[in-house]
Amino acid sequence: MAMLVDIVNFLGKSPPDPVRLPLLSSHKPVLMILATYLVFVKLVGPKLMENRKPFDLRGVIKVYNIMQILYNVAMFVFATHFMLGPGAFNFRCIKNLPPDHSYKTWERWLTYSYFFNKLLDLLETVFFVLRKKDRQISFLHVFHHMYMLYFSFMYLYYYGYGGHGFLMCFFNVIVHIMMYTYYYQSSLNKDVKGDLWWKKYITVVQLIQFGIILGHSIYTLQQPDCPSARFSAICAGGISIVFIILFSNFYYHAYIKSQKPVKKVD
Template sequence: MADTIKQRYISGTSLWTDPLKYGTEMFEVFDKPYADPVPLPLVNSAWPLATIIALYLLFVLKLGGQLMARHEALQLRGVLKVYNIVQVLYNTVMLIWGIHLIFVARPYNLSCMTVLPQDHPMKSTERTLSYVYHLNKVLDLMDTVFFVLRKKQRQITFLHVFHHVFMAVTTHMLIRFYGHGGHVYFICMFNVLVHIVMYGYYYASSQSRNLQESLWWKKYLTLTQLVQFLLMFLHCAYTGLQPNCNASRGVIYLICTMSAFMFVMFTNFYISTYIRPKKGRSKGKAQ
């Protein structure tokens, strides 16, 4: 991808001088072979995920609301219990597996984690773990579908939808152009840990309304996510500062930018959800 941009710069092609040619050359990057030669379902072509994302957005932003307008909200209590348990177990397995790979098998230099070569004995493990992580990001889209079916429209925020779509698309693109694993692994472990706590909370809150109201630690889920994005940013920044590290600079810049953006978005969510309402109640009591 970087080579394509460099060639375009040398040739003098730009968005302003020849927008049609520029756009055509931009898409030439998708003609490049996949970074990992092993084809896997959902990641050996962009079309399956693109179709899933398109159907997801169509349902959660339009068709789902129209459908549920004619029906009562579905409780889905049993379905959600199973779904949340599956998510907790799924993420727990990934966390244990990832910790074992990074800290026990230790195929990486932790200060500069690069994608393992194809002939490395741990390559199949790296590939499989990366792949199941991507599948989990696709599975996460069901969160929003359940919100629609339960008529929880207030929870279908821009941040929620953007985050889910971004994670599914980004993990696919990283596998497509960067390959499986590398320093992305380390930051994925932060995300997996947060999801274990998050879906554990969802499971506990689904038991009953009284229990849901008694779970005082809901707001700390958002704080945990903020810590996650901060650690992701710091890890990528640290990797990028290593003078002899050949980890992809494009991936480092992408994750640093994404982490900073998500940190700002989740901070805004935390303030608007947990701080401003409290100030409003305090003013009301004072009056």
């Protein structure tokens, strides 16, 4: 009951930061982007490609992967510097910097850079559609992309820039560096059949990421003098449990069940 009250109170409050960066003034722009994305990848895109040959996007995808690697590495470097330097994070209770803090602009744009990257991530599914890689467009893939973008918006709109969610995003950036490095390396080995040997470890790292986020969220909720991060910790911990289940199920079916020998029927 207390959790429900927290959610209602949280959703009913006004944005805490008066600075509204692009696409963060209301729900409408982000919801329109997500609706367009879903309609294209599930209905319009497959219909358009039904009687067409897959597009050869190898050059475009290489550039996209390199851009994502550099973007995420830059976020990782600046976020690490910010958390250990001017942000002076107390990892027991991570709070947003006050509006008049000399590094508040840093905090705003670093947090926004993560949100913007979730927009760029949607292009990955568009490439799948245009290349007719329908097997890649799973429920987990689409749900993950849509959730990450909308939850990032919700966090920035209702909670503000920085704070507890900033650390949670930090781990996701590490996963993205690894993931897009894999994609780029795969594009260089197009003549090699099958996946690269370390593909499954991306899912392992993702599961570790969600485990760390869940653990830190529980730790934050145990701090009696940290009410500012309570709702963020509840949301981050709750969705981590969902993703642990979904990614564990994916790992089992992709890398464990598929490796089991099929019993012959006499």
